[in-house]
Amino acid sequence: MFNKILAHQYKDILFKFQSLLALVILCFALGMMTDIFFTSANLLNVMRQISVNICISVGMTLVILTGGIDLSVGSILALSGAIAAGLLKFGLEISFFDTFIGFTLIGAILAGVLTGTSLGAFNGLVITRFKVPPFVATLAMLTIARGFTMLYTKGYPISGLGPKFSYFGTGWFLAIPVPVWISLIVVLIAIVITKKTRLGRYIYAIGGNESAASLSGINIKKIKITVYAIAGGLAALGGIIVTSRLDSAQPNAGSSYELDAIAAVVIGGTSLSGGKGTIGGTVLGAIIIGVLNNGLVLLNVSPFWQQVIKGIVILLAVIIDKSNSKTNE
Amino acid sequence: MLVAKNISKSFSGIMALDKVNLEIHAGKVNAIIGENGAGKSTLMKILSGVYSDYSGEILFNGKTVRFSNPKEAQDAGIAIIHQELSLIPQLSISENIFLGREVSNFLGALDQKKMRAKTEELLLKLKLDLHPDTPVYRLKVGQQQVVEIAKALLIDSQVIIMDEPTSAISDHEIDVLFGIIKELRGQNKAIVYISHKLDELFKIADRYIVLRDGISIESGEIRGMNKNDIIQKMVGRNVEIIGNSISSNATDEILTVKGLNLKPKGSSKSGMLRDISFHLKKGEILGIFGLMGAGRTELLETLFGLHPNISTGEVYVAGQLVSIKRPFEAIKAGLALVPEDRKKDGLVLELDVRTNISLTVLDQIETLGFINENKENGLAEKYISDLAIKTSSKKQLAKNLSGGNQQKIVISKWLATYPKILLLDEPTRGIDVNAKNEIYKLIISLAKKGLGIIMVSSELTEILAISNRIIVMSEGFITAEIPITEAKEENILQAAIPKSI
Numbered sequence: 001m002f003n004k005i006l007a008h009q010y011k012d013i014l015f016k017f018q019s020l021l022a023l024v025i026l027c028f029a030l031g032m033m034t035d036i037f038f039t040s041a042n043l044l045n046v047m048r049q050i051s052v053n054i055c056i057s058v059g060m061t062l063v064i065l066t067g068g069i070d071l072s073v074g075s076i077l078a079l080s081g082a083i084a085a086g087l088l089k090f091g092l093e094i095s096f097f098d099t100f101i102g103f104t105l106i107g108a109i110l111a112g113v114l115t116g117t118s119l120g121a122f123n124g125l126v127i128t129r130f131k132v133p134p135f136v137a138t139l140a141m142l143t144i145a146r147g148f149t150m151l152y153t154k155g156y157p158i159s160g161l162g163p164k165f166s167y168f169g170t171g172w173f174l175a176i177p178v179p180v181w182i183s184l185i186v187v188l189i190a191i192v193i194t195k196k197t198r199l200g201r202y203i204y205a206i207g208g209n210e211s212a213a214s215l216s217g218i219n220i221k222k223i224k225i226t227v228y229a230i231a232g233g234l235a236a237l238g239g240i241i242v243t244s245r246l247d248s249a250q251p252n253a254g255s256s257y258e259l260d261a262i263a264a265v266v267i268g269g270t271s272l273s274g275g276k277g278t279i280g281g282t283v284l285g286a287i288i289i290g291v292l293n294n295g296l297v298l299l300n301v302s303p304f305w306q307q308v309i310k311g312i313v314i315l316l317a318v319i320i321d322k323s324n325s326k327t328n329e
Numbered sequence: 330m331l332v333a334k335n336i337s338k339s340f341s342g343i344m345a346l347d348k349v350n351l352e353i354h355a356g357k358v359n360a361i362i363g364e365n366g367a368g369k370s371t372l373m374k375i376l377s378g379v380y381s382d383y384s385g386e387i388l389f390n391g392k393t394v395r396f397s398n399p400k401e402a403q404d405a406g407i408a409i410i411h412q413e414l415s416l417i418p419q420l421s422i423s424e425n426i427f428l429g430r431e432v433s434n435f436l437g438a439l440d441q442k443k444m445r446a447k448t449e450e451l452l453l454k455l456k457l458d459l460h461p462d463t464p465v466y467r468l469k470v471g472q473q474q475v476v477e478i479a480k481a482l483l484i485d486s487q488v489i490i491m492d493e494p495t496s497a498i499s500d501h502e503i504d505v506l507f508g509i510i511k512e513l514r515g516q517n518k519a520i521v522y523i524s525h526k527l528d529e530l531f532k533i534a535d536r537y538i539v540l541r542d543g544i545s546i547e548s549g550e551i552r553g554m555n556k557n558d559i560i561q562k563m564v565g566r567n568v569e570i571i572g573n574s575i576s577s578n579a580t581d582e583i584l585t586v587k588g589l590n591l592k593p594k595g596s597s598k599s600g601m602l603r604d605i606s607f608h609l610k611k612g613e614i615l616g617i618f619g620l621m622g623a624g625r626t627e628l629l630e631t632l633f634g635l636h637p638n639i640s641t642g643e644v645y646v647a648g649q650l651v652s653i654k655r656p657f658e659a660i661k662a663g664l665a666l667v668p669e670d671r672k673k674d675g676l677v678l679e680l681d682v683r684t685n686i687s688l689t690v691l692d693q694i695e696t697l698g699f700i701n702e703n704k705e706n707g708l709a710e711k712y713i714s715d716l717a718i719k720t721s722s723k724k725q726l727a728k729n730l731s732g733g734n735q736q737k738i739v740i741s742k743w744l745a746t747y748p749k750i751l752l753l754d755e756p757t758r759g760i761d762v763n764a765k766n767e768i769y770k771l772i773i774s775l776a777k778k779g780l781g782i783i784m785v786s787s788e789l790t791e792i793l794a795i796s797n798r799i800i801v802m803s804e805g806f807i808t809a810e811i812p813i814t815e816a817k818e819e820n821i822l823q824a825a826i827p828k829s830i
Contacts, residue, residue, distance in 0.1 A: 196699045198691045205688055208677035215633075215666060215674055216688045216742065217657040275679050 018320065019269065019284050023291065030295040037298060044177060048245075050290030051183035052077075054283060055238040056257055057264040058190045059120075059231030061282045064265050065194075066227055067207045067274025068134035072123060072141035073235035073261060076116045077254035079149040081239030084112030085158040085249035088165060105164055113236045119145055120232015124225030142258070149251050159248035169245025179241045186234060190279045203227060207274025263310070264289055267317040288313070330355040330519055331376070331407070331488055336385035338371055345371045348385070349545045351538055353488060356517040358510060360530045360551065362563055363540035367761075369523055372540065373490055376521075377409040378402030390487075400429075408481035409490040414473050418466035423448040425465055426480045451479040455509055471502030478509060489513065490521040495529060499621050507533050527556050539563060560762055582648070583781035584609040584750050589642030591624070591631050591805075602627055603805040605642070609750065609781040614772065616796030617785045620825050623802040625785040626669055629752045633659045633666045646749065660689065665743035667736070669754040669785075675739040678728035682720050683709035685727050685738050690745045712741035716771060733764025740771065751775065753784040757791060769795050789818050801825050 030037040037043075056073050063070045088108035092101040103111065119141060126137040171178040194200035202223045205213040214220050238257070243249045268285030270277025292313060296306045331353035338346045346368045353359050363369050374380045376387070378396030387394050389405060396402040399409075416425045427444045434440040448461035457475045465473060474494055481489050491510075495503050510520055510533060522534055530537065530551065538548040539562045547562055591602035602624050609615050619625045631640045637654035644651055651662045659666070668674035676685055687694060687705045694704040709723040716737045720730055727738060736756065743751065756772065757765040773795055776782050786792050792799055799816050801809040801824035809824035 192699075198695060198700065201684065201688065201691055201700065204680060204684075205677050208679045209673075211674045212677055213688070215635075215656055215668060217660040218688075219655075219657060275677065 019267070019281070019288065019317070023284065023288050026288065026291055026295065030291070030298065034295070034298045037295065042294070042298075044180075046290050046294045047180045048177040049294070050286050051177070051179035052238040052241050053257070053260050053264060053290065054183040054286045055186050055234045055241070056261040057268075057282045057286050058186055058279060059234035060258075060261040061265050061268070061270055061277060061279055062190070062194075062203055062227045063134070063231045064262075064270055064272060065203050065207045065274055065277055066224055067210065068127065068224070068228070069262070069272075070120075070123065070138045070228065070231045071135065071258050072119070072138040072145055073231060073238075074254040074257035075142045075145035075149065076119050076232050076235040077239035077242065077257060078249075078251065079119070079145045079152070079239070080112040080116040080236030081243035081253055082149050082153050082158060082249040082251065083115050084108045084240055085161055085165075085243050086152060087111050088161055089158055108165075109168075109240055112240055113233055116236020116239065117229045117233035120235070121225055121229035123232065124221075124228030127228065128221040128224050146255075153249065153251040155251055157248045157250050161243070161247055161249075165244050166247050167244070169241050169243070169247075179245070182237065182241065186237070187279060187283055194279055199223065199226065204275055207276075209275070260289060263314050266314060285317075330390055332388040333372075333376070334386045334388070336372065336375060336383055336387070338375060338380060338383040345543050346375075346383070347543045349540065349543070351545055352548065353519045353521055354536060355487070355519045356514055357535040358514055358520045358522050358533050360522045360524070360534035360537045361540065362527075362530065362537055362559060367540040367563075368543040369540055370492070371543075373409060373492060373521070373523065376402070376488075377407055377490060403484055403486070406485065406487035407490070408484065408486035408488070410474065410477045410481065410492065410494060412493045414470070414477055416465045416473055416476060419464060421462045421464055422452070422459060422468075422476055422479075423461035425476060426451065426483055428480075430484065447483070448479070451482055454482070455479055456505070469498075469502070471498040471505065474498065474502075474506065475509065478513075486518070488519045488521060490523070492523045494522075495524065495526065503529075527559055530559070531556070563762060581611045582608050583611045583646065584783075585643075585645040585648075586632070587643040587645075589628070589631060589644070590640060591627055591636055592639040601805045602631060602640070605805075605807055607800055607807065607810070609783060611749075611781055612776050612779050613797050614776050614782045614784060614795055616792040616799040617783060617802060618787070618789065618792050618799060618821055618825060619785075619802035620787070620827070622804075623825065624805040625787075625802055626754055627805075628802070629666060629754050629783065629785060632752060633664060660746055660748075663747075663749035664752060665746055665748035665750070666752045667739050667743060667754060667756055669758065671732075671735055671739050676727045676735055679726060681724045681726055682713070682718070682730070682738055683723040686712055686741045686745060689742045708745060712737075712744065716741055717767070731764070732760045733767065736760060736764075736768060737771070740768075744775075748780065750781045750783070753782065755786055756784060757786075757788070765791075789821060792816075792821070793818070803827050 027037070056077070060070055060073065085108075087103040088105065091103055093099075094101075123134075123138050123141050126132050127134050168178055168182070173181055194203065202213065202218050205216070205218060206220055206223060210220060235254075239254065242253055264285035265277070265282050266272065266285070267288055268277065268281030268283070270281060289310065292310065293306065296309060301309070333349065333351040336346055336349045336351075349368065349372060351372070361369050361372070371380070375383050378399045378401050381395065381397045389407070394405060396405065396407075417428065420428070423441075423445050426448050432440045432443050445461045452459060452461065455475050455478060457472060457479075459468070459472065465476065468476065478489070494506060498506070510522070513520060514535075522530070524530060534551045536548065537551050537554070537559065539546040539559070541563060585608045587606050589602055589605040593601040605628060607615075617625050617628065627636070630636060632644060632653070634653035634655045644653065646662050646664070651658075653659045653662055653664070656666075672678060677688070683705060686709050690708070691700060694701050694708065696704075706723065712718065713720060713723060718730075718737045718741070719734050727735060730738070753772065757768050760768065769791070772782060772784065784792070784796065793813075793816060796816075797813055799811045799813065799821060800807055801811070801821055803825050804827050809820070811820060
């Protein structure tokens with residue numbers, strides 16, 4: 001029995017080690033093949049690029065841990081970014097009451113994040129109250145939120161948001177890009193939530209066995225709505241970063257970002273059926289995707305091939321994960 | 330006809346089977362007996378081709394065989410009927426029987442006519458009076474089992490392995506099944522029969538093979554053996570059978586139920602409750618007996634708030650009228666439910682022992698919004714030692730524990746809420762004899778500590794062994810209330826049999 005546990009833990013460590021090893025080998029290879037991969041400018045650039053995906057992936061991890069999925073994060077990112085940008089630039093004009101509300105920087109950002117959180121909560125409500133499968137509910141939200149983005153922006157980018165707003169996407173703090181700090185804080189909070197709080201426990205319990213969790217007195221609906229709200233809020237945060245970096249809210253921002261997020265979660269070893277996985281794994285997954293993207297660009301690989309290669313990496317990661325869990329049984 | 334020699338199989342370094350020898354005879358019902366974890370399932374999976382990486386040799390009709398997948402085993406003539414049936418509900422009987430072996434006509438299209446005719450022939454043989462086009466979801470569990478047997482006969486299996494075939498079917502269906510088994514035996518087929526229910530083995534089996542801790546202990550003719558002999562071989566020592574020694578000093582009523590009704594779901598009649606009234610005293614063990622569909626489980630579920638919108642009636646806990654509409658409120662009122670299916674409803678198998686135990690009381694072991702790990706570890710350690718849970722550590726995953734120890738975890742997580750009333754639904758289902766006795770002792774000691782306990786069970790021996798009072802249910806009604814001193818198998822069964830048949 002004792003041997004079995006040791007073997008189990010050993011395998012566990014081995015798996016984490018495997019992804020890490022893959023990352024190290026990848027970096028090493030890129031360092032050999034290109035001159036600029038290991039320059040601090042490039043590495044910081046990679047980190048800046050993945051910070052958005054990390055924010056989204058963290059929320060996605062929580063959703064997937066409960067056994068769900070969220071396809072709407074890309075659209076929520078776009079709408080939240082657009083609303084933050086729009087409110088900052090034009091304010092809110094309610095012609096019916098003949099009032100105008102101007103927004104400060106913080107106010108606009110909060111409104112954007114609040115938009116994402118509300119849409120996420122709405123996802124959760126539809127899923128729990130009306131028993132719509134998460135795939136369908138969030139697929140609907142994917143097009144609804146995108147539609148509203150188009151309506152709000154009338155199909156044109158909202159640009160020229162000022163240097164203060166740009167700080168969130170392009171600024172530096174202690175020699176590290178601000179978006180990296182943001183994603184770091186998000187990751188730390190998420191780790192604490194999953195490991196140390198009741199919410200985290202309930203998320204794992206629901207994903208592992210919803211029926212047992214419910215009988216234990218856990219309010220399944222409340223937890224699920226919370227989790228989808230967090231996913232929406234983090235997508236919105238990603239939207240703020242993207243908008244700030246481009247100094248412009250693009251109506252088609254964030255399309256297919258949900259796929260990169262799901263890929264990061266899956267490469268990170270989280271089970272799509274829920275109950276198993278870690279935030280740390282997801283971060284590793286996001287870094288692997290980011291480094292891969294960066295490397296392929298540095299190597300001048302055509303964008304078409306990039307997509308093919310990314311897909312193959314996702315497949316390989318899942319296949320290795322599966323064969324590992326098989327030998328664990 | 331089927332001989333296994335020195336079969337060994339290990340999982341990540343743990344021996345599941347250690348040089349097991351076994352002989353399956355044609356024209357006999359061969360019973361495989363052993364506690365949970367003795368290696369029965371592993372052995373069956375090897376015989377039926379699920380596991381191919383084992384050491385040792387299997388001889389089938391004198392020839393060495395090694396199946397690399399279940400299909401090869403089936404083609405050779407070894408069929409297995411799993412505890413969880415593997416039919417596809419939306420397909421018809423005929424489609425299920427021919428699944429993977431469809432007959433085509435010369436155009437390559439399916440020859441429905443031929444398959445239907447063959448199905449009819451098989452069903453006739455098995456005395457199942459159903460049309461081949463009936464979709465399987467309309468069938469009762471017992472009938473589905475017969476379809477599985479038909480599937481095995483279609484491929485002319487010489488060996489038919491049945492894993493706990495009676496665990497989910499009614500007495501009448503058991504009789505039908507036994508009739509079929511006897512007929513198959515008459516046709517010189519070898520039946521391998523796995524069951525926990527020792528009484529059944531004496532009714533149906535010809536030979537026995539005892540496994541214990543992955544080692545084959547003994548085999549022989551079942552004639553001339555008695556129950557205690559077998560139990561002794563299974564556990565390797567004498568097991569005391571607990572009598573009811575509790576003197577009911579219970580006085581205070583802890584639970585009173587008045588006029589509880591539950592509307593049926595859909596059009597089916599079973600599973601409803603009709604005008605249920607009873608009471609439970611502190612320190613009392615109230616046994617509830619009933620056949621399948623009598624409403625036993627539904628009664629516990631309704632008390633626990635799982636059917637809020639379709640139930641009516643009054644429930645008093647310690648004299649206070651309570652309104653319970655969801656599990657959270659039930660827990661607050663002092664109720665705890667140990668569900669019938671611990672893997673499906675009781676445990677999160679992928680989480681560890683500690684996390685499962687603390688799941689019900691996380692709000693009480695928080696410090697400043699964070700889970701206090703010291704308190705949580707203390708809680709887990711307390712129950713692991715109090716209930717003598719056998720686990721390598723509190724961080725072991727629940728799925729790696731045996732059935733009896735898993736059940737103890739479920740009981741622990743409820744004791745952690747300090748309930749006044751413990752509702753137990755089939756607390757010893759799928760647990761071996763030894764662990765059963767431990768669970769009985771635990772239940773009795775909890776009652777002595779002042780808990781009111783309701784135990785639903787379909788095992789009469791268990792009800793008789795530890796209850797203070799017995800309520801019998803049938804078709805949603807309480808049909809009898811019997812003090813333990815007057816309770817006998819006969820009067821309980823009489824009250825349990827539906828009158829409308």
